[in-house]
Amino acid sequence: MPRANPLAWLSEEIEGWKRAGTYQRLRVLESACEPVARFDGREVINLASNNYLGLANHPKLVEAAIEATRRYGAGSGAVRTIAGTMTLHVELEQRIARFKRVEACVVFQSGFTANAGTVAAILGPEDTIISDELNHASIIDGCRLSKARIRIFPHRDFEAAGRMLAELDGTPGRKLLITDGVFSMDGDIAPLPVLVELAERHGAIMMVDDAHASGVLGRNGRGTIDHFNLHGRVDIQVGTLSKAIGCLGGYICGSRDLIEYLYHRGRPFLFSTSHPPAVAAACLAAFDLLEQEPERIEKLWENTRYFKEQLRREGFDTGISETPITPIMVGDAALAHAFSQALFEEGLMATGIGYPTVPRGKARIRTIVTAVHTREHLDRALEILVRVGRRMGIGRRV
């Protein structure tokens, strides 16, 4: 007798998403990641990447990757702690530590594993984590893995965070205050100066995830810690190599002891193979560019200011964004996905985002301009947004 399929419930679940209009097929990028790119056979203006500085397909990164591949091969052959630590990995960690003005750095396979692996490594069941409600999923997973008690404060509500910390004064166990530097779906910036002061006052470890701030905020893109001049006061800084740096990877910056500890206890570091040489070499080339060509970051912000201003002028609700991440709030998830689809058909790639990536009822399309979009690209994108928005009742009420 044929066995009943124990995964039959998956089909029902997926049919439900299709009925609700929240089912998403993966769009396939058929060109390099560029300001105008080809997805699913269509040339579109690409406002959906995290390629802030246009480094993902930069000739210097591409050359560095090819050169490293020729010299050192396609793969590293082992996890870092067994035999997979190559010269390029060490160079990259030293380079990032210097750039971030900290003692030491460890590179993980991704920003996700950096967050999850670190939080889980430094906290245990007797400890407490105080976490912003909009922190990235990798922070949330790390918190859960650690088995520590998790207390969530309302988004950017430092008074609530302060009350939670005060309640823990005098209790045993470590405390971790953790926040994104720039929030990935709303594009706003954490109130870091106050949070840092709270952590200091209550003896908590301060951890900041600068995935969307590295290469974007601070001098030469050093992130929110540099932006607010908080050097030496944030115990654990997280960054990604997958966004503005244009490649792949994540890193933790902090004291030498923190990094030594993670070399021994960061589970993704211990149990998952290190980057291919090409990745480390391309990242190194990207840090050269950050230091040599700060005008890329200026251009990114010039484009950001222009695009946001034009969107607001056209009556779009861009939420609370202060950075190049600019959501266009829609509310209903099915409408956000339909808006995104209609934009795509008119030549603009801007992804619809709904639950569980953002709370229910706060669906949106998310746009990110880059340093390599021209004014003409942005004007064309605006024209499409306005035209399609009018048709669908999104944007200016007339």
Ligand SMILES: *Cc1c(COP(=O)(O)O)cnc(C)c1O
């Ligand atoms: C994208 C992102 C990550 C994950 O980085 P990857 O390198 O893509 O794994 C972590 N934290 C935040 C806030 C992010 O936006």
